[in-house]
Amino acid sequence: xxxxxxxxxxxxxxxxxxxxxxxxxxxxxxxxxxxxxxxxxxxxxxxxxxxxxxxxxxxxxxxxxxxxxxxxxxxxxxx
Numbered sequence: 001x002x003x004x005x006x007x008x009x010x011x012x013x014x015x016x017x018x019x020x021x022x023x024x025x026x027x028x029x030x031x032x033x034x035x036x037x038x039x040x041x042x043x044x045x046x047x048x049x050x051x052x053x054x055x056x057x058x059x060x061x062x063x064x065x066x067x068x069x070x071x072x073x074x075x076x077x078x079x
Contacts, residue, residue: 006035014038 008027017025026033
């Protein structure tokens with residue numbers, strides 16, 4: 001089951017959806033099917049011992065939520 005990332009052209013919500021077979025995803029907020037499929041990257045663990053749901057220690061911003069850049073939000077050209 002592939003996981004795809006989408007941007008809704010109606011309400012601008014960004015979301016991920018598991019798409020099975022010929023199913024068509026829809027926006028979870030406005031239910032529109034007018035979506036733009038985004039380029040997604042996959043995350044690879046670094047063995048640091050923290051899981052994705054754990055909060056970053058004080059003073060550490062964590063990786064960019066858009067591209068995964070470990071330098072944190074605003075570090076890449078996407079922002």
